[in-house]
Amino acid sequence: MTRDDLLHLNSLFRDEELQRGIDESGVGIWDLDLSTWKLFWSGPTRRLFGVPENTPVSYDLFLSLLQPEDRARTESAIQRAIETGCRFDIQYRLRGTPEGSRWVRARGGLVINDDGVPRRLSGVMLDVDDQKLIEEALLAREDHLRSILDTIPDAMIVIDDHGIMQHFSTAAERLFGHSEHDAIGRNVSILMPEPDSGLHDSYLARYKSTGERHIIGIGRIVTGKRRDGATFPMHLSVGEMHSGGKRHFTGFVRDLTEHQQTQAKLQELQSELIHMSRLSAMGEMASTLAHELNQPLTAISNYMKGSRRLLAASTDPNVARIETALDRAADQAIRAGQIIRRLRDFVSRRESEKRVESLTKLMEEAGALGLAGVREQNVMLRLELDAKCDRVLVDRVQIQQVLVNLFRNALEAMAESPKRELVAASRRASDEMVELSIADTGHGFSEAAAANLFKTFFTTKETGMGVGLSISRSIVEAHGGRMWAETNDSGGATFRLTLPIASTEDLPDVV
Known part of the structure; x- marks a missing residue:
C-alpha cells in the first residue's frame, strides 16, 4: 500500500468514535482506487453485500454481486463520474444475500490529487430496501387506483x-x-x-x-x-x-348526448301519445254524442214534419213560408245527426298498426313517461315481468297510452299516501294472452265507483274528463283483450288487462 493510500485511509478513520457511530447507523463506506482499481469496504458495507470480514473484495467481486441487469448501468455510471467529475448516485439490486435480492444505494464523489488527476472514487452505501418496498407499494396502489379510475x-x-x-x-x-x-x-x-x-x-x-x-x-x-x-x-x-x-x-x-337524444325521443313519444289520446277522447265523445243526440234530433225532425201536415189545412197567407222553414229545420236536424255519425265513423276507423313488441320495453318507456318529474315524491317502481311471455302483438302507441294513463292515475292516487309503491307485473293468462297488472298503494276506490270506473265521462277527479279509463278499455278490447280493476291488499287499486301473445310466425317481425 502506498503512502498516499495510508494517508487517505487514515483520513477516513482518524476519528474512531465517528466511525463507530457511522457503523452503528448502518451506513457503509466504500473507496475505489482508480489507479489500481482496488476496492475498500467498511464493515457495514460488507454486511450489506453479505461478504465476510476475512474475504478480500475487488471491483469484479462487486459487479458479480449485482443483479445481471444492473451491472452495465452501474459500470456506465461509474465511468461517467470519472470522466465528468459529476456526483455518483445509483441504486441497484444485490443477489446472493441471505435475505435474497435487496436494494442498495451508492453515493460518492471523485477525489482529485494536487495535479488535477482523478485519484479515487469514494462514498457511502445505504440500504434502501425498505424504501423501495414502500415505493413499490405506492406504485401498486397508484396503478390500482388508476385501473379503478379507468373503469x-x-x-x-x-x-x-x-x-x-x-x-x-x-x-x-x-x-x-x-x-x-x-x-x-x-x-x-x-x-x-x-x-x-x-x-x-x-x-x-x-x-x-x-x-x-x-x-x-x-x-x-x-x-x-x-x-x-x-x-x-x-x-x-x-x-x-x-x-x-x-x-x-x-x-x-x-x-349528455345520448341522454338528450333519449329525452327528445320520449318527448316525441309523449306528443304522439297526447295526440292519440285526444283522438281517442274525440272518438268516445263522438260515439256518446251520436248515441245521446240522435234520438232527440230524430224527434225534432218528426215534430217538424207533423207540424207541416197540420199547416196543410191552414188558410194563413204565410203557410208556404212556414212550411219551407219547417222543411229546412228538419233537414238541418237530419244533417246534424249525419255529421255526428260521420265524425264517430272517422275517429273509429283508424287502423291499428300492430307489431310484435317487447312488453318489458313498452313498460320501461311508459314508466319513463308516466313517472317523469316525480323523483322528489319518493315513488318506487318495481317491475315483475315474466320473460317467457315478453313478446306481444300490439299497437305500441295505443298500449303505451293505456300504460301511461294507468301510471299517472296511480301517482295521483298515492299523492297523500305515506307509502308510495308501484308494482307492474305480467304473467301468462292463457296460451294466447298475457295479463298485465299495475298495483298502487293509494286510496283505492269505493264499491259505487268500481261499478262506473270505465264509463265515459265518469270521474272522481275535480278536473278530470272521465274519458281516460274508458278509452283505455276500448283500446284493450280492440286488441282482443279485456280490462278490469280491483282493490288490493294494501287498500290501493290494481288495474289488470290482457293482451295477445305474439304467435311464432309473428316473431321474425321483432326489430
Whole structure:
C-alpha cells in the first residue's frame, strides 16, 4: 500500500468514535482506487453485500454481486463520474444475500490529487430496501387506483390553478379524442368551444381573487369540444383540492348526448301519445254524442214534419213560408245527426298498426313517461315481468297510452299516501294472452265507483274528463283483450288487462 493510500485511509478513520457511530447507523463506506482499481469496504458495507470480514473484495467481486441487469448501468455510471467529475448516485439490486435480492444505494464523489488527476472514487452505501418496498407499494396502489379510475364511465380531468391539465383519464381520451400524452401539460380550454375557451383563464383568476363559486361543488350543463372540433352537451362537476401546498381542480364530465337524444325521443313519444289520446277522447265523445243526440234530433225532425201536415189545412197567407222553414229545420236536424255519425265513423276507423313488441320495453318507456318529474315524491317502481311471455302483438302507441294513463292515475292516487309503491307485473293468462297488472298503494276506490270506473265521462277527479279509463278499455278490447280493476291488499287499486301473445310466425317481425 502506498503512502498516499495510508494517508487517505487514515483520513477516513482518524476519528474512531465517528466511525463507530457511522457503523452503528448502518451506513457503509466504500473507496475505489482508480489507479489500481482496488476496492475498500467498511464493515457495514460488507454486511450489506453479505461478504465476510476475512474475504478480500475487488471491483469484479462487486459487479458479480449485482443483479445481471444492473451491472452495465452501474459500470456506465461509474465511468461517467470519472470522466465528468459529476456526483455518483445509483441504486441497484444485490443477489446472493441471505435475505435474497435487496436494494442498495451508492453515493460518492471523485477525489482529485494536487495535479488535477482523478485519484479515487469514494462514498457511502445505504440500504434502501425498505424504501423501495414502500415505493413499490405506492406504485401498486397508484396503478390500482388508476385501473379503478379507468373503469369509471365519466371522464376525469385534473388541472392546476393555471388551468394546465395534470391528469387525463381513459374515459376522457374516449370522450374528447385527445390522448393522455397530448392533453397533459396543455390548457384545459382546448376542451371548450368559444366563448368559454377564451374566457376560462379569467374564470379561474376571478375565483382565486374572489372565492366566489359559479360551478365548483355545484355542477352545471355546459358544452364540450372534441379534438375534431365537434361540440356536445355535457354535465360538469368540479371539486377543489390542495396537494403539496398547491391548489388543483378535479372535473368529472358526463356526456349528455345520448341522454338528450333519449329525452327528445320520449318527448316525441309523449306528443304522439297526447295526440292519440285526444283522438281517442274525440272518438268516445263522438260515439256518446251520436248515441245521446240522435234520438232527440230524430224527434225534432218528426215534430217538424207533423207540424207541416197540420199547416196543410191552414188558410194563413204565410203557410208556404212556414212550411219551407219547417222543411229546412228538419233537414238541418237530419244533417246534424249525419255529421255526428260521420265524425264517430272517422275517429273509429283508424287502423291499428300492430307489431310484435317487447312488453318489458313498452313498460320501461311508459314508466319513463308516466313517472317523469316525480323523483322528489319518493315513488318506487318495481317491475315483475315474466320473460317467457315478453313478446306481444300490439299497437305500441295505443298500449303505451293505456300504460301511461294507468301510471299517472296511480301517482295521483298515492299523492297523500305515506307509502308510495308501484308494482307492474305480467304473467301468462292463457296460451294466447298475457295479463298485465299495475298495483298502487293509494286510496283505492269505493264499491259505487268500481261499478262506473270505465264509463265515459265518469270521474272522481275535480278536473278530470272521465274519458281516460274508458278509452283505455276500448283500446284493450280492440286488441282482443279485456280490462278490469280491483282493490288490493294494501287498500290501493290494481288495474289488470290482457293482451295477445305474439304467435311464432309473428316473431321474425321483432326489430
